[in-house]
Amino acid sequence: MSAEAKPLSGLRVLVPRGGTWGDLVSKALRRQGAHTVIAPLVDFxxxxxxxxxxxxxxxxxxxxxxxxxxxxxxxxxxxxxxxxxxxxxxxxxxxxxxxxxxxxxxxxxxxxxxxxxxxxxxxxxxxxxxxxxxxxxxxxxxxxxxxxxxxxxxxxxxxxxxxxxxxxTVGVPASVHIREDIDSGRINALLVASAKIAEQVAEQFPRLPADTLVACVGDNAVEAAAVLGLPVEADEPSHPLHPQKRALIETVESVIDQSDMLD
Known part of the structure; x- marks a missing residue:
């Protein structure tokens, strides 16, 4: 599959957990053409x-x-x-x-x-x-x-x-460098893989650029994002970024059980 044909080409994705989880998710996303930045927003x-x-x-x-x-x-x-x-x-x-x-x-x-x-x-x-x-x-x-x-x-x-x-599970402040990359749109996709991560995204990045893609994995993350008012416009099938968002979510779900936040 050429770089142009990969569904996540052009996306620079924030992976919000480290360790084995972050490594597996990052590897899966890169196989689909994404550039990944592992920057934990939660720790234990x-x-x-x-x-x-x-x-x-x-x-x-x-x-x-x-x-x-x-x-x-x-x-x-x-x-x-x-x-x-x-x-x-x-x-x-x-x-x-x-x-x-x-x-x-x-x-x-x-x-x-x-x-x-x-x-x-x-x-x-x-x-x-x-x-x-x-x-x-x-x-x-x-x-x-x-x-x-x-x-x-x-x-x-x-x-x-x-x-x-x-x-x-506790929140972790993002570095100044990561906040700058998100504010500027250099990181143009955020992976929200649990309700706790949704809370951290809403708290730490209250003014996301309008074209930043927010991809929620798992029902708990989706529900929390809605309550917190995170921008999820690309959920609509008619949205131009919807295919990339679906590809991002499906890639993560192929290796992770809804952020392994179920019991």
Missing amino acids: AHTSEEEKLVEALKQLEAGHFDWMTATSSTVADVLTHHNAVIPPETRVAVVGEATAVAFRDAGYHVTRTPERENSTHALLEEWEEIDRGERLRVLTLRSDVAVPVLTQGLIGRGHDVTQVLAFR
């Missing part, structure tokens, strides 16, 4: 449930859980920070390519990922062990802003679920 801090987390990780190492789950690559960082041990007999279900890569890079095994699509709902549909009638002990680790879709799905099936907020 210690959980408000630290004692509960430490106790759960002790139980994990002791083999108390049949399964553990994660839908964020940051969970791998949390496990590594605590020198957590996942015994071979405890199976691990994760959602999202970034999550699977982060777990394997950290030396943790992954038993199951959804095959149909990178989504929590697909995992629940494909996870045959949770529908066999056996009551499983499951540890679910998530962020403070995640919607507990997976946890609720497991509880609804009658399993014994220990849910822990493994980390908090």
Whole structure:
């Protein structure tokens, strides 16, 4: 595919998260012709449930859980920070390519990922062990802003679920250089991959140029952007930038489960 034929040619995209997530998203966007700038607008801090987390990780190492789950690559960082041990007999279900890569890079095994699509709902549909009638002990680790879709799905099936907020999501100020590039239109597309990122975009860049493309990935991000008044005119199919916006969103969704902000 020539540079001219690539759907994102001409876009300079702000990727608002770093780490494995940012690397995977950036690589996928560049394959479609975009130039990417990784500039985290969110980061992760210690959980408000630290004692509960430490106790759960002790139980994990002791083999108390049949399964553990994660839908964020940051969970791998949390496990590594605590020198957590996942015994071979405890199976691990994760959602999202970034999550699977982060777990394997950290030396943790992954038993199951959804095959149909990178989504929590697909995992629940494909996870045959949770529908066999056996009551499983499951540890679910998530962020403070995640919607507990997976946890609720497991509880609804009658399993014994220990849910822990493994980390908090906090805003990060963009550098002066990044703010200047956005104000000038040099960065002409912003990727909004969660409600928290939408909040940061609205707060840090209140006067976006009229032709800056704001692409929201995931229902939570879309809803937050609407409430915050972010410019999303290119959502309309008749808008000249709509094809690029759709290509941007679809490229991100091909590697990430709606910003891995679901449980």
